[in-house]
Amino acid sequence: MRKILSLSLLLPLLLAAVDTSAQSRKERLEEYVNYLASDELKGRGAATEGAVKARNFIAARYRECGLKPLYEGDFFVPFESKGTSYCNVVGVIEGGALKDEYIVLGAHYDHLGVKDGKMYPGADDNASGSAALIEIARELVARKDQLQRSVIIAAFDAEELGLFGSNSLAGFLDDLVGIKNVKLMMSVDMVGRYKGHGSLVMEGVATIRDGRVLASEMARSHSIKISPKNFETSVLTATDTQAFALKGVPTLAVSTGIHGQYHKPTDTPDLIDYDGLDNVSGYLADFALQAATDPDWQASGKVARKHNPKQPAVEFGVLGGVGGSSLSFPEAYISTKSMTDYSVGLVGRANVGVCGFQLEAYYENARSRFPSVDRPLGPSQIYSQQSVTVPAYLLIRTSKTRDAMFLGVGGYYSYAFTHSFSKADPGWDVNPHQGGIATVFGIKASGLLLQWSFRSQIGSLFAADAPQAKMGYASYITLGWFF
Known part of the structure; x- marks a missing residue:
């Protein structure tokens, strides 16, 4: 009787094991995605019942x-x-x-949940990555006798809220095993649209020594097309690699790309390319196996700009701006209307702690309206000048790191090499050497520069025998990029 009872208890487990082993990897992937993106889980919003069900499901698969x-x-x-x-x-x-060195493979399992009565299934984002991670783990367990390094498999919570899960795990592992012992972190995020995108994007191959060669050679053996990128470059987005990369760990962000259903209720399981997901999972499992078995595997020492918090001592870039400037005639109490001006040129910066020095040099085309000389009450005419302008600022920054807001004060010099009047030329000689006070306020994020500058001219625009006038103000919004 006891034996019969024991068998009756074991039978469901044995049947489940047989059922799982009988399924193909593609079938299992489809099953996982369909469950994780089902109505039952209601979009897997972080800290919801759906998220609890998702993590229980993932733990059971582990x-x-x-x-x-x-x-x-x-x-x-x-x-x-x-x-x-x-x-x-x-x-x-x-x-x-x-075994005291680690390869970390991660995929976030949360999504957006329910908003305004609409459920966001998140089939690609990121039920696809969560499913792939389970199958990658299955492959590695089956070949664990080949592993030299230990492999950590992590399903992250609360990525959609701000990378909370990966941030927490990076700190946790630093305390538990020492972050210097983590030799690679790979994030698997949105890998279900291989056919539509045409390739698997791998950002960060340059953080691994010979990473591009390794990834490309293995892709050929799997008949999979990859788009290897040296680094993650977007300053507007981030993924679960970020916390690890900021601690100096080589990272790979793996994805089949953004699509029209991203963060929409239409990101559903029926749109997943399961053949592609199957192929991607097999490829990533072999890539992870290579990282975990190769005794010569090591970091390249190169870091993406967005993941390098240290500010360089000197940096250079390009910039372009649009704005406006007005003419002021103090004796006549007239200030004219500005028009759209533009500029394009170069920028250099020296950084010391929270202080800095910024020097710019750019071509500038400035225009302003003022009353016509021959018909003061008639239509206005346009004064325009082209110049080379060189502003210089002393900066105060909000941080010693690469990314910071800043405020600067200084001055500028302009050489006006040509000028014109749209109608009657009043015969006024223009002073080619112009200058004044300049201020700037902005933010620098990774290589991107966004700033607002303000200039006020000192001295007269025209020669002594002409009406006293000056560029009363010039204001520019400038976008730049540091190399």
């Missing part, structure tokens, strides 16, 4: 694959951010001779 918990016998690694509790799901496959 156990099924043969993963072991990373910490204190539990796959769930809870954390708090801004007063709310969340939970990463983390497992590990122990390596061999280099």
